[in-house]
Amino acid sequence: MLIPIILSIITVLSVILALKKKRPLLLAVPFAALFTVALVKIIMVPMPFWETVQFIFNLRG
Template identity: 65%
Template sequence: MFIPFILALITIFSVYFALKKKRPLYFILPIAIIFVAAIVKIAMVPMPFWETIQFIFDLRG
């Protein structure tokens, strides 16, 4: 519950600053933070990292 709230706040602030300062670079910030959070969550799985990645993509079908 805490992480989605923080991600939503970061997204709102980055959109605000991107529109206010007219710099589209601020739009990359929420995407980068979501990517880093996903990598951290994957790294927390008690399996080797590469096996975890393979398992995630094998779930598709």
């Protein structure tokens, strides 16, 4: 429950800062944070990293 709240706060702050400072690059911060959280969650799986990634992409099938 804590992760969605933190990601929401990061998103709101980055949008506000991007509008105030007129730097559109700050809008990439929420995507980077989401990618980092997803990567950490994948790394936490007790399987080898590459097998976990292959398993995730095979779920579409």
